[in-house]
Amino acid sequence: MKLATLHWKLLRDLLRLKGQALAIAVVIASGVMTLVMSTTTLEALSGSRDSFYASHHYADLFADLKRAPLGLLERLETLDGVSRMEPRVRAPVRLAVPGFDDPVRGMMLSLPDGRQPNLNRLHLLAGSLPEAGRSDQAVVSDAFAEAHGLVPGDSLEAIINGRQTRLLLSGIARSPEVIYQAAPTDLLPDYRRYATLWMNQRALASGYAMEGAFNQLLVTLQAGADAETLIDELDLILARYGGTGTQTRHDQQSHRFLEEELAQQRAQATILPAIFLAVSAFLLNVVMGRIIQTQREPLAMLKAFGYRNGELARHYGWLAGAIVLLGWAAGVVLGAWSARGLAGIYSDYFRFPEMYFHVPPWSMALALAVAGLSALTGTWHAVWRAVREPPAEAMRPPAPQRFRRTWLERSPLGRALGNESRIILRHLLRHPTKSALSVTGIALSAGLLMMGAYQLSAVEKMLDLQYRQVMRMDIELTFGEATPARAVGELRHLPGVLAVEAWRRVPVTLSHGHLEYRTSLLGMDELPRLRQVLDAKQRPQQLPAEGVMLTRFLADFLQADVGDTLQVAVMEGRRQLLDLPLMALVDEPIGVGTYLQRDTLHALLGEGPSISGAWLLVDRAQQGALNEALNRMPAVAAIGLLSEAERGIRDYMDETILMFAAVFVALAASIAFGVIYNNARIAFAERARELATLRVLGYSRTEVARILLGEIALITALAIPLGWLIGIGFSALLNQAFSNDLFRMPMVMTPYAFGFAAGGVMAASTVVAVLVIRRLGRLNMVTALKAVE
Numbered sequence: 001m002k003l004a005t006l007h008w009k010l011l012r013d014l015l016r017l018k019g020q021a022l023a024i025a026v027v028i029a030s031g032v033m034t035l036v037m038s039t040t041t042l043e044a045l046s047g048s049r050d051s052f053y054a055s056h057h058y059a060d061l062f063a064d065l066k067r068a069p070l071g072l073l074e075r076l077e078t079l080d081g082v083s084r085m086e087p088r089v090r091a092p093v094r095l096a097v098p099g100f101d102d103p104v105r106g107m108m109l110s111l112p113d114g115r116q117p118n119l120n121r122l123h124l125l126a127g128s129l130p131e132a133g134r135s136d137q138a139v140v141s142d143a144f145a146e147a148h149g150l151v152p153g154d155s156l157e158a159i160i161n162g163r164q165t166r167l168l169l170s171g172i173a174r175s176p177e178v179i180y181q182a183a184p185t186d187l188l189p190d191y192r193r194y195a196t197l198w199m200n201q202r203a204l205a206s207g208y209a210m211e212g213a214f215n216q217l218l219v220t221l222q223a224g225a226d227a228e229t230l231i232d233e234l235d236l237i238l239a240r241y242g243g244t245g246t247q248t249r250h251d252q253q254s255h256r257f258l259e260e261e262l263a264q265q266r267a268q269a270t271i272l273p274a275i276f277l278a279v280s281a282f283l284l285n286v287v288m289g290r291i292i293q294t295q296r297e298p299l300a301m302l303k304a305f306g307y308r309n310g311e312l313a314r315h316y317g318w319l320a321g322a323i324v325l326l327g328w329a330a331g332v333v334l335g336a337w338s339a340r341g342l343a344g345i346y347s348d349y350f351r352f353p354e355m356y357f358h359v360p361p362w363s364m365a366l367a368l369a370v371a372g373l374s375a376l377t378g379t380w381h382a383v384w385r386a387v388r389e390p391p392a393e394a395m396r397p398p399a400p401q402r403f404r405r406t407w408l409e410r411s412p413l414g415r416a417l418g419n420e421s422r423i424i425l426r427h428l429l430r431h432p433t434k435s436a437l438s439v440t441g442i443a444l445s446a447g448l449l450m451m452g453a454y455q456l457s458a459v460e461k462m463l464d465l466q467y468r469q470v471m472r473m474d475i476e477l478t479f480g481e482a483t484p485a486r487a488v489g490e491l492r493h494l495p496g497v498l499a500v501e502a503w504r505r506v507p508v509t510l511s512h513g514h515l516e517y518r519t520s521l522l523g524m525d526e527l528p529r530l531r532q533v534l535d536a537k538q539r540p541q542q543l544p545a546e547g548v549m550l551t552r553f554l555a556d557f558l559q560a561d562v563g564d565t566l567q568v569a570v571m572e573g574r575r576q577l578l579d580l581p582l583m584a585l586v587d588e589p590i591g592v593g594t595y596l597q598r599d600t601l602h603a604l605l606g607e608g609p610s611i612s613g614a615w616l617l618v619d620r621a622q623q624g625a626l627n628e629a630l631n632r633m634p635a636v637a638a639i640g641l642l643s644e645a646e647r648g649i650r651d652y653m654d655e656t657i658l659m660f661a662a663v664f665v666a667l668a669a670s671i672a673f674g675v676i677y678n679n680a681r682i683a684f685a686e687r688a689r690e691l692a693t694l695r696v697l698g699y700s701r702t703e704v705a706r707i708l709l710g711e712i713a714l715i716t717a718l719a720i721p722l723g724w725l726i727g728i729g730f731s732a733l734l735n736q737a738f739s740n741d742l743f744r745m746p747m748v749m750t751p752y753a754f755g756f757a758a759g760g761v762m763a764a765s766t767v768v769a770v771l772v773i774r775r776l777g778r779l780n781m782v783t784a785l786k787a788v789e
Contacts, residue, residue, distance in 0.1 A: 006307075006315045013319055020681050023674035025327035030667035032331025032367040033338065035273035037663070039363035040339035041346070042265040048352040049179070049258060056121040058176035059086070059218035060227070062252060063234055066242025067213045076217070079233050081225030086119040087214035089204045092480055092637040095195060096157035097148050103627050103639035104193050105183060108138075108160060108208075110201035119218045120177045122198065123353045127152030127171030135203035137170040143181045143351055144195035145172045158197075160207045161480075162634030173198070174351050180254040181351060183638065188648040189349060193641070219246075244507050245571040251518055258350060260742050267737035273367075275448070275730060276667065282444065324371045332364055338663060349652065424710045439719045441675045442761060446723025447730050448668030450757035454731040455664070457752050458745040459653050462589040465746065467646045469538060470588055473501070473530040473615035477630070480637035485609035487635070494629045496622030501530045502611040504598050511567040512558040519554070521568070521594050523601035530615040533586045533595055543597045547583035553744060554592040555585055568594075570605065578604055590649075590743045665760075673764040680712055680768045684775060709769050716765045720758045727757055 014021060052058070070087060077085055089110040097104055111117055114132025122129070122139060130137035138158075140150060150156075156167045175196070183194040205211050219234070221227060231246045238246070249255045302312060336359045343355050428435045477491075482504070491500045504523040509516055524531060524543060532540045533549060543549060548566065550558075560566060560582055568578040586595065602609060618626055630636055728749060735747050 006311065010315060010318055010322070014322060020678050021323045021326070023677045024323050025330060026670045027674045028324055028327025028371045029331035029334060030671050031273060031276035032328050032371065033335040033667065034276045034664070035269065035367045036332050036335025036359060036363055037338040037342070038265060038269035038273060040336060040357070040359050041342045042262065042269050043360050044339070044343050044355055044357045045258070045265065045346060045350065046262055047356040048350075048354065049262075051354075051356065052123075052176050052179065052352055056123060056176045057084075057119050057220065058249070059119045060221045061217075061219040061231065061234070061246050061248060063217040063219070063238055063246040064090070064244045065215055065217070065238050067210065067215055068217075068238065068241035069213055072237075072241070076234070076237065079230060081222050081227070081230040083220045083222045083225075084118055085220075086117050086218040088117070088216050088218065089201060089208055089210045089214055090216040091160055091204060091208040091210075093197065094159040094631065094637070094639075096631075097150075100148065100192070101624060101627065102193055102641065102644075103631065104195065105638040105640075106144075106158075106195035106197055107184070108158075108197045108199060108204055110204045111139075111198045113200045113202055117218075119220060120175055122171075122173040122175050124171050124173045127169070130170050130198075130200045130203075132200070133202075134170075134200060135206070136166065136168050138167045138197045138199040139171040139173045140169050141178060141181055141196040141351075142172050142174050143189065143191040145169075147191035159631075159634070160204075161209065163207060165207065167197070167199070174353060177252065178254050179350050179352060180257045182253060182257070183640070184253060186640065186645055186648075188645070188652050190644055190648050193644060239575060242572070245509065245518065247518070257742065260740050261346075261350075263740065264738055271733060271737050272664065275451075275733075276671075282441065321372065324368075328364075328368050328371055331367065332359065335359070421710070423707050424714060428711065428714065435715065438679045438715050439722065441679065442672070442716060442719035443722035443726055445668060445672035445675050445764075446720055446757045446761045447726030448671060449665065449760040450724060450727025450753050451730040451734060452662075452665035452668055453753040453756035454727070454749065455734070455745075456662075457750045458731075458735070458748060461748050461750075462743065462745050463646065463650060463653065465534075465538065466588070466590045467642065469534060469540075470532055470590075471642055472532065472617070474618045474620075474642055475616040475626075476613065476640040476642065477616065477636055478613040478638040478640070479611070479635050481635070482607075482610040482612055483635050485611050487611060488614060491614055491616065495625040496619040497616055497626065498619060499530060499617040501525055501528055501615045502598070503531070503613055503615065504601055504610060505612040506573075506601065506605065507571040508594070509569040509571065510554075510558060510594060511569070512560045512564060515558045517554060517557060517592075519592060519594055521548070521570075521596060521601055523596055523598035526597050530617055534588065535585070536587045538587070541584065541586070543595060544583040545597065546600065547581035547596070549584045549586050549595040550582055551592040551594075552585045552587050553739065553741060554594070555582065557741070573605060573607070576605070580604075589746060592741045669760055669764065672761050673767065676712070676716070676761070676764050676768045677771070679715065680708075680772050681775075683711065684708065684772060705773055708772060712765055712769060712772070716761055720761060723757055723761065724754055727753070 068087075073085060073087060076082070089108075091108045093106045093108045095104040095106050111122075111129060114129065116122060116129065124139075125142050127139070129139060138156075140156075145151070150169060150172070152169055152171055154169050156169065158165050158167050175198075178196045180189065181191065181194070181196060182189045186194070205213065217234075217238075219230075221230070227248065231248075234246045235243060237243075250259065299312060303309075339359070340357060343357050347355050479487075485502060488500050488502045491497060501524070506521045506523075507518070508521050509518050524533075527540075527542045533543070535541050536552075541549070548568075550560065550566075555561070558566070562582055562584060564582050565579050566582055568580050570576045570578065580596075586593070598611075599609075616626075627639070630639055731749065731753075732747060735745055738745060
């Protein structure tokens with residue numbers, strides 16, 4: 001009977017507190033949603049990757065070289081640690097697509113004639129592999145085929161090694177090595193202007209002058225093999241064949257970008273849910289504690305009727321638990337829905353045969369445990385304070401506080417205040433702990449809003465910095481081989497070319513102490529104009545006559561400072577080992593690099609003036625004529641359009657990072673409303689008798705409303721500056737977690753971020769103020785005045 005009575009009381013309490021319960025549930029749901037969304041997306045990406053890699057035998061090591069005879073394989077296969085080995089020909093290709101005028105580049109990979117390779121097998125979506133003996137058939141990557149509406153049986157014009165040929169598409173496929181289908185020099189995919197193709201090895205070797213030879217080697221490792229030792233042995237053997245160093249999966253563009261995306265998801269799954277759930281736990285403790293404090297008298301009456309402390313504790317535990325379960329269930333549903341939407345977006349960038357999607361049970365259990373523990377902690381503390389007193393003592397009203405003039409009232413400012421302002425200040429200053437908790441709760445919600453606004457503005461700042469100040473060219477040309485520098489003169493005379501800057505790139509391994517990083521030396525003009533290098537204050541820098549400049553992120557990774565000496569192992573040509581001083585640091589938001597003067601690089605390599613490519617500033621009105629001229633130049637292996645690269649990265653940011661930011665802004669706004677609403681409702685409940693007394697004493701409804709709303713406004717005003725400080729901390733934490741060698745958002749707090757946080761909190765306060773005024777209009781003064789003082 002007693003238990004049934006408590007159940008009925010629980011139901012009545014939930015109905016009476018439905019507004020506050022829903023507000024608390026929204027706070028909990030926000031934290032749960034971030035955790036479920038991040039972990040579900042993370043597991044979908046990592047599970048799909050692992051399955052695709054295993055089923056299609058993705059290689060562990062990749063060795064690029066100039067040319068080696070197939071007979072060398074017998075020796076290489078005897079090396080310790082080798083499980084499987086696959087030689088192939090790899091050749092850059094330029095394509096012409098009917099009805100598409102922009103330059104199209106691609107990479108052609110060889111297949112064993114008429115069959116699947118042992119490693120990096122293809123997942124055919126349509127058609128078939130090239131028939132054995134056919135030299136005019138090829139398989140094309142599915143993303144490129146979708147972008148141009150290609151199907152098996154269509155044909156493409158291709159230029160391989162300067163010779164034009166017509167290719168008949170026999171099939172459309174995906175491969176584990178091009179899950180992320182971007183050009184080697186691009187950060188993001190451009191499916192209309194870059195393709196991966198596969199054709200029979202004999203046909204490609206003939207067209208690329210590789211008969212009886214290979215220029216790339218794929219290797220899988222035996223279980224427990226020492227990868228570093230095997231890499232050293234392969235590099236030693238392949239050096240005489242023009243080897244540029246054996247790379248692991250981590251150095252492959254597709255795998256590398258996927259790994260970076262997974263790392264960001266792990267950061268999001270750790271940091272953002274931790275912030276949201278910590279804020280939720282704090283707010284839940286404060287709100288539940290204050291709600292139970294308003295039920296001090298009913299608790300005492302229940303004790304007087306024989307209810308034990310344990311029964312009452314369980315009753316309020318169920319009250320908190322019901323709210324937690326509501327918020328948890330809503331958070332799981334919203335998190336799963338958001339993750340499914342993100343999985344759809346990621347499927348456009350990461351081309352898995354199948355995306356495995358499910359909500360990890362452990363993430364749901366973890367979210368429930370954190371939210372439940374925080375609720376029970378707050379509930380237990382408040383209940384214990386209420387039930388530990390004897391019933392007669394608990395039913396007696398609390399001892400009146402000792403009232404005296406506060407320091408603010410004694411000041412000249414206090415003497416100038418009116419009665420309403422003094423009432424507000426007295427109430428806040430005489431309950432400092434309660435006031436501080438209210439201010440802190442609103443400040444935390446403002447900090448979350450500011451973190452979301454920071455993401456939105458930081459992405460835009462990063463892209464503007466990269467594509468307005470660093471990359472100022474229109475076209476990036478890449479040559480198939482190092483070309484004499486006189487090619488610059490030829491480029492200047494092409495139609496529409498306004499300016500030309502040449503560059504020379506050499507693959508290297510940088511070392512400093514025990515740390516090393518595989519990258520490239522980029523030789524440029526002494527004062528580059530089309531591809532600038534910037535310092536921390538975003539000022540263009542002149543390249544030093546000696547030594548190198550390093551991207552700050554890369555210098556931090558190598559733990560190198562200006563003045564330190566870097567060991568540079570050149571991975572082509574004579575493979576020199578160089579000691580170069582670090583002369584200055586470069587601050588760039590996208591990518592990492594090592595820069596030096598082109599003439600200095602020539603001298604270090606002991607070569608004549610040569611270039612690997614060039615940057616062009618062009619007249620857009622003559623773009624078509626320029627494209628035709630470049631297509632007639634056999635030395636040009638790739639033509640990159642910077643406007644399309646910028647469009648691609650902006651689209652990616654809009655669909656991923658900015659979508660996350662928008663979700664977090666919405667969640668932060670809901671938390672802000674929930675916090676302010678609960679503060680106002682509890683303040684109203686605690687002061688109902690006081691407000692009714694003021695009405696009896698002659699205060700109008702408007703004057704009484706000004707007192708209550710003035711308190712809300714003052715707490716909000718105090719919380720905004722603290723929220724800004726918290727927001728800066730949250731943003732710095734997020735910035736540090738998301739920084740990697742692909743891109744780094746600048747830590748720039750714009751006026752927009754500060755204004756957005758303040759505006760969001762004030763907007764929530766305004767909505768709450770309207771709701772409070774409506775409740776004040778329905779205040780029953782007789783009932784309120786009968787309440788215990």
